[in-house]
Amino acid sequence: MIHGLYRIASHLLGPVLSVYLNRRMARGKEDPLRFSERMGVAGMARPPGRLVWLHAASVGESLSLLPLVDCLLARDLRVLMTTGTVTSAKLMAERLPASAIHQFVPVDRPAWVRRFLDHWRPDLVLWSESDFWPNILAQVKTRGVPLILVQGRISAKSLAGWQKARGFIATILGHFDLCLGQTPDDAERLRQLGGRDCRCLGNLKQSVPPLPCETAELDSLRCVVGERPLWLAASTHAGEERIVARVHAHLVQRFPALLTVMVPRHPHRGVEVQNELKAMGMTCHLRSAGEVPADGIYVADTMGELGLFYRLAPIVFMGKSLSVEGGQNPFEPARLGAAVLFGPRMSNFPDMVPSMLESGAGEMVVDEGDLVRAVAALLADPALLARRRAAAQAWSEAEAGALDAVMQALSPWLESLDARP
Known part of the structure; x- marks a missing residue:
């Protein structure tokens, strides 16, 4: 029921969301040159081939996914990375490999999400930490696209809060085919809230190469x-x-x-x-x-x-x-x-x-x-x-061995992509 009310509200409140985004842009929290991306309008063409979409909320989360990006590119896959902040976009412009694409994630309004997915048509989605957007995740699953949570994170405080809306979070987590927690505690909390196949294989933040410098x-x-x-x-x-x-x-x-x-x-x-x-x-x-x-x-x-x-x-x-x-x-x-x-x-x-x-x-x-x-x-x-x-x-x-374990866990889905012409 909560899921349905959320979907209806996010649809009806489109004008309010536009005003909110414009206010964020006035405060420097949105990129005026790429503002339309937040409404699902693509900033470039989709590359041909099999495309993996990775989403990270902000700077720390996006940095932790960079080792995965390198591994996916090495398999001749196309990579789309989305984030939600201006700061993370600037950092990805510096750190993301040239052959990967960065876009701002669309705001979680059904029409904007459909526009985004219709254009990019991902073949696999890797979602990080706890940036759970119900409409995005539901539409990905409705289209039959495999959806995997990596670097999943649920704090003790978040667990207590989500337990007051167990049906809502269970529906969200139920969209994921695999939930990889950062820590054993995160994996256990994901399981308690309704996640399927919850495991801890290590923290990708510990597989990131040393920070660069001049x-x-x-x-x-x-x-x-x-x-x-x-x-x-x-x-x-x-x-x-x-x-x-x-x-x-x-x-x-x-x-x-x-x-x-x-x-x-x-x-x-x-x-x-x-x-x-x-x-x-x-x-x-x-x-x-x-x-x-x-x-x-x-x-x-x-x-x-x-x-x-x-x-x-x-x-x-x-x-x-x-x-x-x-x-x-x-x-x-x-x-x-x-x-x-x-x-x-x-x-x-x-x-x-x-x-x-x-x-x-x-x-x-x-x-x-x-x-x-x-x-x-x-x-x-x-x-x-x-x-x-x-x-x-x-x-x-x-401590830097998590990447190999995560890639091994992803192998069934990656091998399925490799088998496609």
């Missing part, structure tokens, strides 16, 4: 930094920048030449962060303004440069883990051999965090004072820092 820019920054002690606060959120600044103020008393690099999760906040730190009396330099690291704090408010700074900094603190709940991906700096620190609020990585702690690949800090202690200990003891970096590298390399 070698010349890395060499340039290393020359500027020289032998100065350095640490990085990555993907920080509002409130955490002030914490990092106070940590810097404590550490610089013991390490006078210290350079603290800060990468806000949302680069557009760079000037806001700079003003906030200056109001605290901190010396602050802004990368987007063309400034280079000098004394004080360097705010790297640019897009797509985390790979650069993970290589530059031997110590990395992951944001969204002290003053904000959830955490950011600690696998990425570990993959590049950084000693990784994070706060206690890492609920987005319920399996990864215990594994890192057990192997010595990461350290949890409970508050601001603990962060001061942890960074100081690593800066003061090169042998300890070297051990922690080696442990992070070894752990990340041991």
